Amino acid sequence: MRSLAPEEAALWARVAATIRPLSREPSSAPNIEEKVELSAVAKPKGRIQTARPVELPPKRTQIFQDATLDGSWDRRLSSGRAQPDRTLDLHGHSLDRAWEAIDRALERAIASNDRVLLLITGHERNGEPPVERGRIRAAVHDWLAASRHARHIAAVRGAHRRHGGGGSLYIILRKN
Numbered sequence: 001m002r003s004l005a006p007e008e009a010a011l012w013a014r015v016a017a018t019i020r021p022l023s024r025e026p027s028s029a030p031n032i033e034e035k036v037e038l039s040a041v042a043k044p045k046g047r048i049q050t051a052r053p054v055e056l057p058p059k060r061t062q063i064f065q066d067a068t069l070d071g072s073w074d075r076r077l078s079s080g081r082a083q084p085d086r087t088l089d090l091h092g093h094s095l096d097r098a099w100e101a102i103d104r105a106l107e108r109a110i111a112s113n114d115r116v117l118l119l120i121t122g123h124e125r126n127g128e129p130p131v132e133r134g135r136i137r138a139a140v141h142d143w144l145a146a147s148r149h150a151r152h153i154a155a156v157r158g159a160h161r162r163h164g165g166g167g168s169l170y171i172i173l174r175k176n
Contacts (some may be wrong), residue, residue: 049116063138069155071173077170080160084170085114090136098136106149110175117171120164140169 004012070076076082088105090098102119109117121137144153152173159168 006108042056049148073172074157077172078160082116082160082170083111084118084163085109086116087118088120090119093136093138095135099139102140102143103147103149105148106152106171109171110149110152110176115173115175115176117164117173118159118163120167121169121170122167137167146172152161 049173073082086105086109088101093101098118105117108114119140121140122134141156144150144156147153154172154174156171157172159165159170163170
């Protein structure tokens with residue numbers, strides 16, 4: 001194993017200075033900055049490459065929305081020809097009761113080998129907080145992604161006007 005060159009050690013010292021330890025106990029690691037004199041670091045010569053932007057993974061809420069279905073599924077859903085096997089209406093539910101109802105409905109739908117679950121959430125209300133309505137709709141995608149049934153969900157799509165439009169979602173389940 002080779003030792004660090006002076007410019008590498010200086011760079012590492014700057015990086016290490018930005019790190020916060022996980023525990024509250026003092027670190028026993030030696031301070032690298034003490035061993036390397038920063039004035040001895042040579043300036044780089046030539047063209048310096050800039051860092052390329054790192055592509056972040058999609059948010060959890062986009063996972064099911066971006067999931068691909070075959071063309072016939074997408075056509076059936078967008079035209080409203082897909083008939084839901086099961087419907088769950090969450091109007092009047094609190095956040096906790098809504099989550100429990102979604103979990104139970106998914107469990108029953110998976111056990112029955114249903115393919116399409118229509119979830120009626122109501123329209124999300126945009127505006128300045130406090131917005132009392134639309135909290136379930138805003139949380140549904142995160143709930144589904146974190147659900148114990150997430151591996152059974154193939155995709156989530158907005159429902160056709162016939163089935164509630166913007167206030168409803170189709171949850172498409174994988175075949176068992």
